[in-house]
Amino acid sequence: xxxxxxxxxxxxxxxxxxxxxxxxxxxxxxxxxxxxxxxxxxxxxxxxxxxxxxxxxxxxxxxxxxxxxxxxxxxxxxxxxxxxxxxxxxxxxxxxxxxxxxxxxxxxxxxxxxxxxxxxxxxxxxxxxxxxxxxxxxxxxxxxxxxxxxxxxxxxxxxxxxxxxxxxxxxxxxxxxxxxxxxxxxxxxxxxxxxxxxxxxxxxxxxxxxxxxxxxxxxxxxxxxxxxxxxxxxxxxxxxxxxxxxxxxxxxxxxxxxxxxxxxxxxxxxxxxxxxxxxx
Numbered sequence: 001x002x003x004x005x006x007x008x009x010x011x012x013x014x015x016x017x018x019x020x021x022x023x024x025x026x027x028x029x030x031x032x033x034x035x036x037x038x039x040x041x042x043x044x045x046x047x048x049x050x051x052x053x054x055x056x057x058x059x060x061x062x063x064x065x066x067x068x069x070x071x072x073x074x075x076x077x078x079x080x081x082x083x084x085x086x087x088x089x090x091x092x093x094x095x096x097x098x099x100x101x102x103x104x105x106x107x108x109x110x111x112x113x114x115x116x117x118x119x120x121x122x123x124x125x126x127x128x129x130x131x132x133x134x135x136x137x138x139x140x141x142x143x144x145x146x147x148x149x150x151x152x153x154x155x156x157x158x159x160x161x162x163x164x165x166x167x168x169x170x171x172x173x174x175x176x177x178x179x180x181x182x183x184x185x186x187x188x189x190x191x192x193x194x195x196x197x198x199x200x201x202x203x204x205x206x207x208x209x210x211x212x213x214x215x216x217x218x219x220x221x222x223x224x225x226x227x228x229x230x231x232x233x234x235x236x237x238x239x240x241x242x243x244x245x246x247x248x249x250x251x252x253x254x255x256x257x258x259x260x261x262x263x264x265x266x267x268x269x270x271x272x273x274x275x276x277x278x279x280x
Contacts, residue, residue, distance in 0.1 A: 108204065110140030111222075114247070115206035117142060117149050122212060122252035126152055141224065141244050164189060211258040212251045223247035 120126045128144025142149070165186060172183020180186055200208055207213045214221070223246045226235045232242045240246035 107140075110142075112204075112206060113146055113149065114141040114244075116153050117144060118248045118251045119206055119210075119212065120149075120153055120156060121248055122255050124156070126156075128152070139225075141247065143244050143248070161193075207251070211255045211262075214254065223250065 128148040130145040130148050132142040132145055168185040168189045169180040171185045172178045176183055221236055223234045223236055223243045225232055225243045234240040234243035234246040237246050
């Protein structure tokens with residue numbers, strides 16, 4: 001850079017003094033500085049090289065970026081978009097907790113879908129005509145389409161509810177002459193069903209209290225694929241090539257076993273009842 005910067009243009013009808021002259025006269029510099037900087041294309045950082053050492057203290061330099069970053073003024077007061085570290089950390093922790101909660105919720109929904117599928121397949125042999133496509137549903141363990149499973153479950157439940165309520169209503173009409181739904185038989189059945197549904201919703205397991213209930217911590221021995229593996233082999237029973245089939249077949253076998261045990265128990269109890277004496 002030259003030792004002295006001069007300019008020959010006029011400013012307000014008068015010859016424009018040199019930059020060095022203006023710097024030695026503060027009152028002139030304050031008026032002409034914008035014109036000097038604009039017309040001479042001088043960057044503020046170059047001023048230090050032309051300001052005399054004995055005059056530099058009269059013109060405080062603009063704070064640098066590093067000085068601003070070291071300012072004690074809060075970032076929010078300076079209009080900065082940089083948040084304090086603690087606030088960022090809290091936001092990250094809150095986001096992680098939300099993701100974990102959503103992941104847990106999806107896992108619970110997928111387990112419930114698989115349980116309802118096993119409940120109707122294991123009892124009546126229903127299988128969806130449309131298979132579950134690759135994705136979250138298949139990875140969770142569904143064999144049939146989620147919507148078809150839900151429709152089948154709802155349709156079967158509606159039919160069974162109608163049949164059982166109609167039977168109770170017939171008894172109320174014959175024994176008490178009371179129309180549906182005010183008879184004691186119907187109300188007792190409705191109360192029993194509500195209690196069972198509330199218990200299932202509270203515990204979070206479709207098979208609680210049913211013939212597919214193992215009577216132990218069902219989720220601890222749940223048939224699942226090995227986490228992170230592309231194989232469908234069962235994690236609990238490695239000899240089973242498909243954890244979905246392994247799960248449904250074991251629950252069906254448990255259902256059949258419990259039904260037969262209940263029938264045997266009732267048969268044994270009826271044989272133990274004392275017969276009425278022929279002399280009486």
